[in-house]
Amino acid sequence: MRKKYTFYSLLLIFCFGFSIQNANAQLRITEVDPSTERIKIKNFGATTINITSYRLCSKFKYGTLSDMALIDGFLNLMPNATVEVTVALSGGNAIDDAADLGLYLPTGNFGTPASMIDFTQWGSGGNGRESVAVTNNFWTAGTFINVAAPYEFIGGANDRGVAFWDTLLNTENFEEITKFNISPNPASLNLNVSIPSSIENATLRVFDLLGKKVIEEEVGSLQTISVDVSKWNTGVYIVRVSSDDVTQTKRFIKQ
Known part of the structure; x- marks a missing residue:
């Protein structure tokens, strides 16, 4: 009986400690x-x-x-x-x-x-x-x-x-570029990036999760650009559009 009590006590301590660790991870x-x-x-x-x-x-x-x-x-x-x-x-x-x-x-x-x-x-x-x-x-x-x-x-x-x-974007700059969209997401062949007409001379950059830059392209006056992702490794990528001091970032999944 003593051993059973000790086992359950240790189990409770372990579970409590795990929950604390998991909470701190947030x-x-x-x-x-x-x-x-x-x-x-x-x-x-x-x-x-x-x-x-x-x-x-x-x-x-x-x-x-x-x-x-x-x-x-x-x-x-x-x-x-x-x-x-x-x-x-x-x-x-x-x-x-x-x-x-x-x-x-x-x-x-x-x-x-x-x-x-x-x-x-x-x-x-x-x-x-x-x-x-x-x-x-x-x-x-x-x-x-x-x-x-x-x-x-x-x-x-x-x-x-x-x-x-x-x-860190201020509210004014963030609202200016909120129409930047990507589709489809997830993507397997091509990723389409749509940029609002109010954004001029934008630069498109895509990074992998290690921060390595995969592509960088000057978008210019284009409102939509299609990126061939068919040969990219599967996983999560970061898409970043910037113009002057305005920057927005989105994520997409390569299937």
Whole structure:
């Protein structure tokens, strides 16, 4: 009887620990603005998580969220909610124009993969705790966000890597290009990209999930362009249309 009780106790502890780990996996860094030292964190999960004691690490400088200036939201982060803070790290440091940023659990070594929840990197590769993020399959070694700051995460809870980061659009620019569409999706032979007439001299770029550029074409005055994807590997790709300071990104699946 004693052994049975112990077994079920261990099973409950394991299940509880797994649920906590799974919940933490839904926390993601969604915006980074190095010029204002501002970041956003979003809870993609279904349960509220108190992130007061969670930590940030950038180029081996550390800080706890409770010690940072709260701009908007609450550190007791509800499902689908975001919180915005001004980053303050050890020694009064802020994030740099070329750096990494990792989100960590309240306890554990910063060099231990299990302690890291999320990671992003911009300006250059090989910064700080990149190797930890690579071990976790959060990031690909040497890749970094190379578009204009501030940066915005455009993926979902299960998306990882540089391909899911882009320039943060303001509302006016976003509305201007909302008619950019792709079809069919999924695609097996040709992908059609439709661009609104208000967008002139646009550039079309397509990336794979590792951030490798597959094609780049100047669209010019064309409103529709057809891309032959028949020989591409199956998987998810990122389609990006940009003109001047206006950029929008969509995903499509190659079957």
